[in-house]
Amino acid sequence: MAPFNSLSRRGRGGSCLTNEINAARVLTSDQLTRYSRNILIQEIGPIGQKKLLASRVLVIGLGGLGSPAALYLAAAGVGTIGLADGDQVELSNLQRQILHVTPNIGRPKVDSARRAVLALNPEIKVRVFGERVTAANILGLIQDYDFVLDGTDSFAAKFLINDACVSQGKPFCHAGVIRFQGQLTTYSPGRPCYRCLFEELPAPGGAPTCGQEGIVGAVAGVTGGLQALEAIKYLTNAGTVLSGSLLTINGLTMEFRKVKFPQNPACSACGAGSTGFNPSLYSNSSAASQGCR
Numbered sequence: 001m002a003p004f005n006s007l008s009r010r011g012r013g014g015s016c017l018t019n020e021i022n023a024a025r026v027l028t029s030d031q032l033t034r035y036s037r038n039i040l041i042q043e044i045g046p047i048g049q050k051k052l053l054a055s056r057v058l059v060i061g062l063g064g065l066g067s068p069a070a071l072y073l074a075a076a077g078v079g080t081i082g083l084a085d086g087d088q089v090e091l092s093n094l095q096r097q098i099l100h101v102t103p104n105i106g107r108p109k110v111d112s113a114r115r116a117v118l119a120l121n122p123e124i125k126v127r128v129f130g131e132r133v134t135a136a137n138i139l140g141l142i143q144d145y146d147f148v149l150d151g152t153d154s155f156a157a158k159f160l161i162n163d164a165c166v167s168q169g170k171p172f173c174h175a176g177v178i179r180f181q182g183q184l185t186t187y188s189p190g191r192p193c194y195r196c197l198f199e200e201l202p203a204p205g206g207a208p209t210c211g212q213e214g215i216v217g218a219v220a221g222v223t224g225g226l227q228a229l230e231a232i233k234y235l236t237n238a239g240t241v242l243s244g245s246l247l248t249i250n251g252l253t254m255e256f257r258k259v260k261f262p263q264n265p266a267c268s269a270c271g272a273g274s275t276g277f278n279p280s281l282y283s284n285s286s287a288a289s290q291g292c293r
């Protein structure tokens, strides 16, 4: 690894180069090696790596989406990762939830996930929250993080995360998967939110679930990996995130479509008439619940 050579190869301006060299000097020799493939990228570089190391990302739901997302965030050197899930590892999880391994069946997912994440990157901090995320606890949970990643599987949890994050101006990445299909979008403060797109919870039984219809593990892997990518871009100011756009993934045809959606002035979460987050409006079942994730 030769970060200084790579910087000079990119031919950057003097002051920019000086800033990058100063940032690289703060990184340890091991960090320069571990994160060399990040640092080589112009849009990240040593300054972006320093930002990642100083960042805190909360992953809610440690299933098919949260598994690849947490692993890629840890591998990239996100300095503090929060892991939230109230479930235990089940045999049927292992087809896609790659944070968890067979000997951990029956153990709390947060313990299984913490072990996997720290085995990959022992230099980061991991905080665990081994309870269901509810309207009563979500504000306290998200307040310590720079970015939230929604890896849950229930619409109730997704609306809850949206409304809490919007009320606090907290960026987050939503994703959902079923069968061969995935979708994701990112909320940036001041931009359209998940509720602008979907407005209200579907009626009970009105939307299929992975538990009923299945999910290909690799589709959850791709989609969760893209959530980690959104977080990394947001935290390093690289490129553009899916703010005001929904990416849909069809794994059967390999069609990826990006569809723009506008802010809804009447949105109850981010619209002008919003009265903010009111925990009493959510039932305690509005949580990161069991299922396919």
Ligand SMILES: [Zn+2]
Pocket (backbone or CB within 6 Å): 192, 193, 194, 195, 196, 197, 264, 267, 268, 269, 270, 271
């Ligand atoms: Zn909205």
